Amino acid sequence: MRRFAQTIRLRPEHREEYLALHSAVWPGVEAALHRARIRNYSIHLHDDVLFAYFEYHGEDFDADMADLEADPVTQEWWKLTDPCQEPWPDRGDSRQWTELAEIWHLGEPGEHAAD
Template identity: 80%
Template sequence: MKRIAQTIKLRPEHREKYLELHSAVWPGVEAALHRAQIRNFGIYLHGDVLFAYLEYHGDDFDADMATLEADPETQEWWKLTDPCQEPWPDQGESRQWTVLPEIWHLGPPPGDATV
C-alpha cells in the first residue's frame, strides 16, 4: 500500500461550487477511483488550501492512473472541478495537485498486525 498526500489551492470564487460538487461525488467517479485501486481517499479544506490523502493498493500505479485519466465520467467530473482549483506555482500550467513527500509516519505498535 502506498500513501499519497497532495495539495492544491481552491479558487475562492468557486468555493461554493466545489463544496457542492463534493457533497455528492458522482458514483461513476467513485467507481473509477476504486477500479484504479484507490482507497481511503479524503479531501480536506483549510482556508483556500485543499489537502488530499489517499491510499493506493495496486501493483502498477502508472497504469492504474492512466486508466483513471481515460475514464469518460472522470474526465467530465474534472471539467467541473478543475476550474475551481489553482495549482501551486511549482506545477506551472498543469492541472495537477502537488504531491507532498512523506517525512514521517507512525505505523502500528510493535506486534500489532491489524493495520
C-alpha cells in the same frame, strides 16, 4: 500499499461550487477511483488550501492512473472541478495537484517507521 498526500489551492470564487460537488461525488467517479485501486481517499480544506490523502493498493500506479485519466466519467467530473482549483506553480509533472513528500508516519503498534 503506498500513501499519497497532495495539495492545491481552491479558487475562492468557486468555493461553494466545489463544496457542493464534493457533498455528492458522482458514483461513477467513486467507481473509477476504486478500479484504480485507490482507497481511503479524503480531501480536507483550510482557508483556500485543499489537502488530499489516499492509499494506492495496486502494483502499477502509472497504468492505473492512465486508466483513471482515460475514464469518461472522471473526465467530465474534472471539467467541473478543475476550474475550481489553482495549481501550485511548483507542481512539476503533476496534472493538477502537487504531491507532498512523506517525512514521517506513525504506523500500528509494533510497526517500524520504515515499513
